[in-house]
Amino acid sequence: MPWAVLALWVAVIALAVPFAAKLADVTRDDAVDYLPGSADSTRVQKLVEDLPGGDTVDIILVHHREAGLTAADRELAREQVAEIAGEYELKGDATPQVVPSEDGTALMTVMSITGESGEERRIEAATGIRDGLGDAPEGLSVEVGGAGALEADMDAVFESIDGTLMYGTAAVVAILLILTYRSPFLWLVPLVVVGAATFTSQAVTYALVQAFDLTVTGLSSGVMTILIFGAGTDYALLLVARYREELRRIERPYDAMAAALRGCGPAILASAGTVTLGLLCLLVADMNSSNGLGPVGAVGVVCALVAMMTLLPAILVLLGRGVFWPLVPRHGAEPSQRRSLFAVMGTSASRRPATVLITGMAVLGALAIGMLNLPGTPAQEDTFTNKPESISAMETVGEAYPGSNSQPITVMAKSDAADTVLAEASRTPGVADVEKGRSGDGWTEISVFAEDRPESAGEKETVRTLRADLHALEGAEALVGGDTAQRIDEADTNSDDRWKVIPLVLVVVLLVLIALLRSLTAPLVLIVAVAASWGAAMGIGGLVFEPVFGFSGVDASLPLLAFVFLVALGVDYGIFLMHRMREESLKGLEVPDAALKALRTTGGVIASAGIVLAATFSVLATMPMVLMAELGFIIAIGVLLDTFVVRTYLVTSASLLLKRWVWWPGRLFHTQGTRTGPRGGPRASEAPDGVPDERPVATRQEVG
Template identity: 60%
Template structure:
């Protein structure tokens, strides 16, 4: 049987292998791929694609010299702009916009030649950057939405290799430390790598047949989930397999027993994560909605690989794979008082005090969420400042009196003149001009008086949307407004769906209403405390200028879905002990003692894989990775070990209400005295 399973996997990889390598080809990181599906800014981006020449790629050339530009600097700038106009097809002749202090010169440049082709857009940006040269104290930077999109795309493209290699290295190191074997660590790591390749092929199929959006963020998180969740399942299975090898002589029989023992917990765990992630399909934000299916693909591919390929390889390799700590048939593990037995004893002595102290600690940490920095601006999205962001900082200092990032308005061509008058009469508008028309729509470029993504510019955009009937207002600043508003709407819808799906799965698995509520409340507390810790370090320690609008929702989905995993492992073993006749207190402490080390190992691996995201150059990924890693560690070493155990001890049999385990066992009737014996006694 193991050889058959291995053969099926080889055949599956041979068929699906060519598709896994194509995932990077369909990855898209344009603004429209992250925007809300129904927002004004999305409509603008999609309609611009249909206008003559496609979407306009807007750039801003920034010439700056400390102390003031010279006549030679201005001549150089004019000559370079002339070369750009001769080399590329521009939407209009660029004109200089000098700053009041005379130290900066700005040239807005636009072209429809790249259209919606990202490669052509990047060629245009790089071509302009090659032409624009500074020197001798003159700095020249290229900024604007087009340049910012190119810099962001290059960062996302560069994530794949470093993210995968760093994740593999971290998981390998932890597995070596956990297993203390020169060979065993390699087996689950190889299987996780195969599962990751399989997930890429399946994700590519979803994109081709269902149009599922693939972004750098979603594909990166999918890889993290494959290695993190997959390694968790492997740790649980290998631990149970090691136990069964002491009871069964043949590895195949031991593996069957191991799969019967931990299989339900692993299936329920992966089902909970998948159900929670699929709730993201209800989100209106494209990036969140696309991450749901991809995350689900990653978890399910990890599950399939760890319950089929991993058991087959372990059986074929036999007991020697555990060398030098080989579990011999009929042997007993060394009896020693472990860390988790000591933790359980401390929780068992004063469970109410432990529960109250732990709950107060989580509540106090959660208060730190009020210190989270404000919304993350586009120029603050990089941990290392690219050229486009450097230019934006220069522009903000040189032109504080008005925006340097146009707002785009698309209005029906029949009312273009009227819309232009209304725009110019709107409070907060500096300038407005028609840039092009086609397909029944006219594009108007609007420059606001307020700085980009400032409260003043936000109010101007809101006034434009209220004033212009039948028109759409878009552009980078409008996109940021729509991202924030849509994330708030998605949170109100997705959070209840996640909680409901998790509660339903736990209720079915544990045959109880109280235990699922306990686990759910625990992981929600962990989420709040994790955001609180983030609020204490993001600004003061990391120096982040803002918080990603989607951080709250995504971290909630991942922490609730993944955190419940460990609750399932613990509660499933507790229920198993109770069914075996153990008293509630003994069942809780035994479950903690037997699963504590595995849960701790799994938590460390999962936290470490998400912590890999903190080494990436995008602030959104760093923030998400930090919050989830901290949450997993809190859940593993505080909530699961102390709070859930102490709550279980306090609840006793009520933990399993209204199931059969909530009722005390029936006392057997005393044996009746034989009649002859009774007569003799009389």
């Protein structure tokens, strides 16, 4: 049987690898892939792309010399602008207008290039313009900004993320597995299986793109990689720990693995189920980036689960006990009896469980107050952790042209009402200038320039006023879009999505927990616990994002995504703990004894799993996109809080206080306290204080 499973996986990987390599070719990072599906700005973006010449590549060419531009600088600028105008088709065939700054230090040229339909061609155009400028004379900076240059810079970031994220995560997981297992061989097995799951998930995702036109972005692809490594390694740690335990009781590795799968299999299945279903809840979100992330992440988790429940057991059984060398678990050997860290934690929680619970919740509540200090929605230039050329160019424009606005608000209106819309827009408070653009398929593009700077509070108010005024025009069907309108729609839609997705996630996770634990009280305890972890982690983010990391904004999707991941992933450790506690209760232990026993027996492996998951998301925090960095930080902090504070102290102390009520209204609630059997006295395999040592310390039998 193990050989058959291995052969099947070899065939699956051979089939998957060619298709996995194609996933990068269908990954999309168009603006509409990160916008709300039903928003005005999204409809504008799609209509603009359908106009003659396709979507425009908006470029701002900035020449700047701190001491003032020379005649040679101005001549160079004129030649470069003429060269670009001769090579590309400009919107309206207009000659680009060069605007000098009042202080004489800068020249700004705004160009809209048409005829470059599709993301790839737009990026090639912006990159080609940038590369064609050549080296500037000493003291003169020549930079390319605007939406087209920003898109090119974002594409370069996403291209660099795939390999960096994959190799960085693999390295982190490998180091942690070596430290955990202290074996020169064992760490390789989970890593190989994770690799197999990664290729499989990429191939499956590519198939879904072809079959159902699933949208895969750089963000969703990166998160899928993190989930496979993080969740997959967690499942491996739990299974290997239980397999080691069974090898001491059962002679044949095959039978020991079967017992291990029976013992921890339900917990792993429930864990993967909560993550998968929690991610699929994102399908109800209107934000395209959140909506698309759900199924992509779910594919990764399911592939990781299947690999860890089939391929990992097969390889371990075929390798036999020797894979654990030098700490080989011998049949009949007893684990060394030492007082573990989690035994100490459990004992401290059992002395004053009410005090521990109240204090812990108070601390988490205090940390959650830090959410009030979270910075607002970031401007477009604040989406990077570094400063690419497109951002540097716009900063130069902001300094040299204070109060100016070179970024248009795009209005789309029915062509037969275009003049009426143009006249109404020109009368709108806050509007400095209005230009009629291209027409096609019954629609006309109108560019509106606000008096205030891009994405400022003043320009946002102008956008809202425009929408109110233009929507009131009968028959015009006017839509207001553009970069600032997109930021407004993203913030509004993410707020609406939170009210839809968060309750759905809570209900779905609660139902999975009820099915696993046969209780209502225990699942509610776990839900409250992970929600507290999320609040505390977000509060810590509020305390450090701007003062420490210098992030001037929090992406509007962060609270929702962090909640989904922390609830779905964080509840895993509660599942592992509560499932073992239920198992011990079924064996005859009362709840207080079962809770402490579960903490002692699962504490080490769950701590290792929590550290691995936090470390993998920490890799995400090193990426050059602010959303990725913030998401990675919040989830890593939340997982660590859940692992070492919430699960260890709060869930355990709550169980000690609730006693048999933790299993209400299930069968265990009615049978607890009525047994005549043992109530958790020390077993033969336990130390005098009833604490088995979970650390893999080699005995003479194991080494010999």
